[in-house]
Amino acid sequence: MNSVFKRIVSSVAIALASVGIAQAEAPKEIRLDYAYYSPPSLVLKRFGWLEQDLKTENIPVKWVLSAGSNRALEYLNSGSVDFGSTAGLAAVLSKANGNPIKGVYIFSRPEWTALVVPKDSPIKSIKDLKGKKVAATKGTDPFLFLLRSLHAEGLKKTDIEHVALQHADGRAALEQGKVDAWVGLDPLMAASEVEAGSKLIYRNVAYNTYGFLNVTEKFAKDHPDHVKKVIAAYEKARKWIIANPDETARIVSEEAKLALPVAKLQLTRNDFRNPVPGEEHVKAFKSAASILVEEELVKKGTDVNKVIDDLIEPSFAKAVVR
Structure with missing residues (x-):
């Protein structure tokens, strides 16, 4: 009887230990960014699908606004968020400089940046930027777009006067005549087109890198199942966007406080078809x-x-995308 009792106690102890391990593996909360340049994040935040998926585990979701890739990467590096939405090449730059992240999902293939000038500007090409003031946010796709575009025309960053401004401030500076050009970011770029008549004088979709959902290496290592749950929620949002373009435009319009035509223009420049990172992105x-x-x-x-x-x-x- 004594030995039986000991076996029962031992079994209970093992079971309790297993439960304890499982509980230790679950995050106390999941912190994600949302960004006006990432329509899936806005849809997911609006409908609360991730919150619903995590309700049985009692895991709360915290949303943090990212104003650009540079902000999202700062949040990831500081541990303020677990998941951050960035341009792919910006994520490469950040990781090269020590940010411990993994790119685990593609939230869109956008053309979200281009060279923008005021409606009456004499600037017609990249070459015309020599000696001009050009606004772009450091550490983001627009900034890297600018550098690549200059190099392609035989120019360097020193051939222009780079004005480092966050995206919204860059738009304001352009429309107020404080800079000659701005390398914009949607939806602010689309808003400047629609509302101020600004012109996109140089576009190159190949210089727009993919919209990456990044996760900290620590979170990916400690909570792999919950990385998949976040991606599954993003997948739900992606498929919903493809099926409901008009409703998506309305959500983007409301969340980003933009006119509906601006949101619709932004969405025309996003391709939501290929969400799995792979060799295409490596190349x-x-x-x-x-x-x-x-x-x-x-x-x-x-x-x-x-x-x-x-x-x-x-x-x-x-493991998630079907």
Whole structure:
């Protein structure tokens, strides 16, 4: 009887220990950013699908607004969020400089940046930027778009006067005549087109890098199942967007406090069809990696190709996307 009792106690102890381990593996909360340049994040936040999925586990969801890739990457690096929405090449740059992140999902393939000038500007091309004031937010796709565009025309950053402004301030500076050009970001770029008549004089979708959902390496290691749950919620939002473009435009309009025509224009420049990170993205980033080295945006000797290979992590999305 005594031995039976001991076996029962032992079994209960093992069961309790297992429960304790399971509880230890669940995060106390999940912190995500939302961004006006990421329509899926706005849809997901609006409908609360992730909150519903996590309700049985009593895991709360915290949303933090990112005003640009640079802000999202700062939040990830400081541990303020677990998931952050950024341009792909901006994530490469940040990881190369020590930010421990993984790119686990593609929230869109956007054309969200271009060279913007006022409606009456004499500037007609990239070459015309020489000696001009150009606004762009450091550490973001627009900034890297600017550098790549200059290099393609035989110009350097020193050939222009770069004015480092956050995206919204860049739009304001352009429309107030304080800068000659702005490398914009949707939906602010679309708003400037619709509301101020600003012109997109240089567009190159190949210089727009993908919209990446990044997660901290620590969260991915400690909570792999919950990474998949977040991606599953994003998948629900992505499929809903494809099926409901008009309603999506209304949500973007309301969340970002934009006119509906602006939101509709923004959405025409997003492709939501391929959410799994993979070789396509590796190749695109490696073809652009030289700009990071040439402009000394990464430490000397950094193996950027290795950084790219380490950043892109398709396994979570492959397990979820159907």
